[in-house]
Amino acid sequence: MGPMGVRSRNDGLIPVMGVRLMDDEIERLRNREAELTAEVGRLREALVQAASEPVRAGRERDRVWDLSPVLKVIATTDGTITAVNPRWTRCLGWSALDSVGRNLVSFVAEDDLPGAREAFEVLAREGYVADHQISFGTRNGDHRRIAWTKVIEDGSIYAFGRDVTDQVRAEEALRQSQKLEVVGQLTGGVAHDFNNLLTVLRSSVDLLRRPNLAEERRRRYLDAISDTVDRAARLTSQLLSFARRQALKPEVFDARERVGSIAEMLDSVTGARVRVVVDLGEEPCHVHADASQFETAVVNITVNARDAMGGEGTLTLRVHDGGPLPPIRGHAGSKAPFVAVSLTDTGAGIAPDRLPHIFEPFFTTKGVGKGTGLGLSQVFGFAKQSGGDIDVESGPGRGTTFTLYLPHVVPNGTGAEARSSRRKAVPGGGGRRVLVVEDNVEIGRFATQILEDLGYQSDWVANADDALAKLTSSPDYDVVFSDVVMPGMNGVDLAREIRRRHPDLPVVLTSGYSHVLAEEGPHGFDLLHKPYSAGQLSAALRRATT
Structure with a gap:
């Protein structure tokens, strides 16, 4: 028998071992082909995904643009609008067709035009403006208050606006409510105090009409009428001072000298059990204010301190050049020089929840008939009307310090007192x-x-x-x-x-x-x-x- 084999196409014999080798190679090639096919599929899928990514990103940007609750505007650096989002249209009523090509300032309410132009100047200079509120006109003739943040990037203005109209209206309603509350306090307080004064006047006049009235009683009733008129005048003066409507007579004077001149009077105001310490410093502290109202303010704070100490303790008055005006109650300070007149008592202090109310008219913690609640409001009104402010530091058990700030001035020697002395x-x-x-x-x-x-x-x-x-x-x-x-x-x-x-x-x-x-x-x-x-x-x- 001949050798085992497989007959070839040419009738030749191929050894069996060779056949097995060929089968293995074919299998390897087939596997490789499958791997290459899979790799091609993966590459094709990656290419398709890469090609669709910009489309997907663009669609997401479009959704953000279309669905944003914020007004979005793109404009040239001179303010000409090139694009607005749907929120712009929903808020103001102006469509993209109405808006594109117009200047952004053309939508601003007339009263806010100066502020809008100033904001554009800041934007051009610094490249950024944040939370700038401007009223914009709507298509139906109304106005909406918009808080804008604007940036300049790649030669364009990108503006983002929040509609704060409802917030502004709510804040205004709250302020009006607070005003009405104050008016109610004023009405009740003024009616109470003036009715008391009118009672004295009416009774005194009726008694003066009696026949055969003794001279001593006649003088007593006349004095009562005169004193009551003075009290009524002081009451209206305090009200006007609180409202910053008091017609002041400003003059230049040294606050140190003025406090020093009334120091003895303050001793009689506070009583024998209150020790008054006066520190006037050495440098002149000239201010331009109404001297009479200044003295009244110091006396009012002194009376408040006396009552806080229960008529016994130490009151320290200090007058000095206080330097710049610090921020007070959320209001910005000033770098200009100010004179500081501080009064510190050793009383019980003021509770934190009462501090925000102490300058309100007729607000008082004293018993009935022991105070009008107008003393500190007079100080507040006088300070504000004179270009200054009044600050307070206090806490339960650690006393209270009131500091009256008035602008420091340089005297020129031509004040009202100099003119008066020559008459x-x-x-x-x-x-x-x-x-x-x-x-x-x-x-x-x-x-x-x-x-x-x-x-x-x-x-x-x-x-x-x-x-x-x-x-x-x-x-x-x-x-x-x-x-x-x-x-x-x-x-x-x-x-x-x-x-x-x-x-x-x-x-x-x-x-x-x-x-x-x-x-x-x-x-x-x-x-x-x-x-x-x-x-x-x-x-x-x-x-x-x-």
């Missing part, structure tokens, strides 16, 4: 002619009667136009005494016109309250506050005519 007093009216300008009939008649009793010759007119006509026809008046609040031309404008037409004719103004005086001051004219006494009127006219 010479003239006893009585001496027959001088006074033109009284007063729209209230009762007060006009009463003023002319007082002037006649004081030795003046007086004429009375009811408005500024009649006063100017009277001065034209009779230019020999020595002084004009005019109310401030009148129909038509007010007293300040009248005084200015008199100064222009009659430069040598002095004018004395009088008012119980005037927003013109509160905001602008008396413009260099002498001012007599209502209610005034006959002696105060006489003194004011003497100062003006000498």
Whole structure:
């Protein structure tokens, strides 16, 4: 028998071992082919995924753009809008077609245009503006308050806005509610205090009408009427001071000297069991403020400290150049120099929950009849109206420190006191002619009667136009005494016109309250506050005519 084998195509024999080797090679090649096929599949899948990734990312960006609750705007650096998202349209009503090509500022409410232009200037200079609130006009004519954050990137402005309209309205409603609460406190407090004062006046007048009244009792009732009028005047003064509507008479004075001059009076205010320590420092501390209101503020804080200590303890007054004004109650400070007047007591301190309310009118922790709750509100109003502030540090069991800050000034030696000291007093009216300008009939008649009793010759007119006509026809008046609040031309404008037409004719103004005086001051004219006494009127006219 011949050798075992497999017949080939050419009838040749291939050994069996060779056949097995060929089978193994074929199997290997098939496996390799399968691996390559799988690798190609994986590569194909990766290529497809890579090709679809930008599309997917673009779709995600589109979803963020379309569904964002934030207004999004893209604009050129000059503010021309190139794209807006749907939230812009839902909030303001302006479609993309309405908006693209217009300047972003063209949608701003007219009142906010200066602020919008300023924000663009900051954006151009710094490349970033954060949380800047601007009112934007809507398509239906309304306005929405938008808080914008803007950045400049790659030559474009990217703006992101939050609609804060409802938040702003809620905050305004809260502020209005707080105002109404304060008005309610004011109304109740003023009604209570004035009714008490009117009771004294009414009773005293009724008693004065009794026949055969003893002279001693008559003087007592008259003194009661006079004291009650003074108390009523102080009450209205404190109210106006709290509201920052008190017509102040600012002058330059050294706070150290002023505190030193009233130190002895403070001893009598606090009582024998309170030790008053005064530290006035060495350097002058000049301020420009109403000296009378300054003293009243110091006395009010002193009275508050005395009551906090129960009439026994130590009160330390310190006056010094306090340097810059620190931030107080969330308000920014100032780098300008300020004078600090601090009063520290050793009382029980103020509870943290009461600290935010101590400057509110009629807020008091004292018993009934032991305080009006207006003392610290007067200090607060005076400080604010004088360009300063009042700070307080306290805690239960560690006493209280009030610090009054007033702007430090450099004296020029031409204050009101210097002018006043050069005037010479003239006893009585001496027959001088006074033109009284007063729209209230009762007060006009009463003023002319007082002037006649004081030795003046007086004429009375009811408005500024009649006063100017009277001065034209009779230019020999020595002084004009005019109310401030009148129909038509007010007293300040009248005084200015008199100064222009009659430069040598002095004018004395009088008012119980005037927003013109509160905001602008008396413009260099002498001012007599209502209610005034006959002696105060006489003194004011003497100062003006000498």
